[in-house]
Amino acid sequence: MKPTLTAMALALAATGATAQSQDPVTIEFAYPYSHLFDITYERILERFNADHPHITVEFRATYESYEDGTNTILREAVAGELPDVTMQGLNRQAILVERGIAKSLEPFIAGEEDFERDGYHQAMLDLGTFEGEVYGLPFSVSLPVGYYNMETMAQAGYDATNLPTTWDEVIAACEALQEAGVDNPVFWGWNITGNWFLQALMWSQDEPTMVGNDFRIDTPAGLTALETMHGIFRGCEMQNLEWDAALASFSAGDIGMLFWSTSAVGAVERNMGDFTLMTHEFPGLTEDGPMGLPAGGNSAMLVSDSEDPAELEAAWLWLTYITSGEGAADVARTTGYMPPNQAANEIILADFYEENPTKATAVRQIELLREWQAYPGDNGLAATQVIADYLEGIVIGDYDDMEVLQQEMAEEVQDLMPADG
Template sequence: MRLLTTTMALVLAAGAASAEDKITIEFAYPYSHLFDVTYQKILPMFEAAHPNIEVQFRATYESYEDGTNTILREAVAGTLPDVTMQGLNRQAILVEKGIAKSLEPFIAEEPDFAREGYHQAMLDLGTFQNRVYGLPFSISLPVGYYNMDLMAKAGLDESNLPTTWAEVVATCEKLREAGVDNPVFWGWNITGNWFLQALMWSQDKPTVMGADFTLDEPQGLTALSTMHDIFRGCEMQNLEWKAALASFSAGEIAMMYWSTSALGAVERAQGDFALKTNEFPGIERAPRGLPAGGNAAMLVSTSEDPAELEAAWTWLKFITSGEGAAEVARTTGYMPPNKAANEIILKDFYTQFPNKETAVRQLPLLREWQAYPGDNGLAVTQVIYDGLEGIVTGEHDDMESLQEDLTEEVQDLLPSGS
């Protein structure tokens, strides 16, 4: 009896020691409708490889802006997670405020870091003052989604899809004549004024230069006028993204312009029609550049425990490299920003799933998704959002006047000295 009791005590002691040895880290990410399925695939692989690390998931951020605001609040309250996913254009503010930790000390201890597939073009997206603060997790570009059954009503097939916005408007007219009430959804309301930047980069023009908002230049007026032409010429309804996705999935919208990131969600909700993705149209010609969307993993832990920090780095590295990164492509429409995942693990993937290859073909157009400098960056995003919505709703028809108003209001919010 004494032997049994002693044995049980040893077992319990071993179990307690094992529980104490297990390190728990906290992780938060945006867009549950896009990424829940991705992390459901990644987590079991990580747990099998690292049974001593437990990853606790926090409530998801509704958007990149919500993610940044949440981290800023948590930094003040002292309730930060260990790792956060932030929009590529929202990393800078966390670096400037000292919330994000440099990953350089961890990278320096990784002799095989380069062989994991990271390459400079992708590392640059999370590099500030020559130090890496964020490892990109997923990269997206804007693309066109087409209901080919409806497109046939306009006399179009895969060989002659629209390549310019003027062609899109002309196609809208044919679709309406064929009885399609809402022929297009164009994602003006996507996070971070992404589509405004897409129209600017299409003309090879950044939206921000230093602390100057460049909408006052000719390319800015062209961007606003192009939106006006699409919204009026196509009589586009002002839909939120989830409503637009539901309408497209139900076979009611023929052409949808949005991020390639949503492809997994679109395919899962797709009705009984043929779906085709294609390159993002341009202004008079193919785009000369497009903003890189997506998010990066950042270390924001306030822990001083080296073991916990190492565990957070282990999770961060796992999800941005190898099989972890490959699951991004398998479960969403994002591209892994990891050479090994794209060229080795996913070697035959894009041949089998051509709709996911569209964004890969556009990779040479990759440009920066720009942040608005200073402490008012999120406020600037909202000002521009409100102005663009006014075009959709019919509040704004004079694009020169809107250009002037937006430029003045935004410039007042940017750092002085510009």
């Protein structure tokens, strides 16, 4: 009879779950977005190797996106080729829990004498908690922000005191930049993973995109979200760029305003041309600003199918190492993500944000944090793509009547949702 995960974890606890075996052990680890996280994990791994020299962490090929990460794990589960630890988008954890691929971390937490749940921001920890049990420890959390090339903005009369605070003001800024000779004044991240910016416009009105199995684009808030996107795309004559091309173009100094995840601040700063970068709060539909914003980012999940207690111990050590203390602090130092661990934010990084103001914007917005919602059922990933296709249709000019688009999108996506009950 095969031992259960709980039994093995309790066995580890009985002998000291954090006690290090001196026998060499290798674990496999997979994560998304090489351009954002390679430098982060390289820095963490160097410290981890010094602290745990008997453990070898092998990095698998990176996932292209959160959707790719989930699809990859689903395939590997069928093939019996799972890594030990995987990083999954905060909105993609549920499907791995529902299918029994992700393992509950409760037995391991119970074996830790000094594990502090309160060390993690509760709203962030809640995102990885299902039916009262923790399955994912948050690693990096982001919120949408505005990026500004201040030399380009100055051409249209903007400085740090008068950056746009509403989407109408963004459109006005686009027009002023175009009059000043700027060909590409803005890129707005409609194509960021998981329909994140659509959800940002919904949460800006304090409205969820999903209620149970009901896709809420057919509401007045849904129409406002679509009309806001249409206004930005047309009013700013926004080019249809792939997300990586948009980031590269902004870093090169070719775009005046970029609305994107704070996650890319580190990558932009490492690659930017000779201009002054400033980040600022995400604009709202009114001067009062957004009422809420979706939490982006990813979580560490144990998906190992190993029965070796030493390998499970090593996987748990790595998982907790990257999500707490100095490991979590490295997220902020190398990217623009916020560490989910309060100790990292409040103690280790006490002076960091004052010295790095471009990375402080998301922290100022943390009270707006809301759930990055998943689409339920087996067709959740398909629904994500259908919505993205409709949004691209607005960008390229296929749709101008947002009420017609609203009805078509609502019907097609709702058909992909599970029937109630």
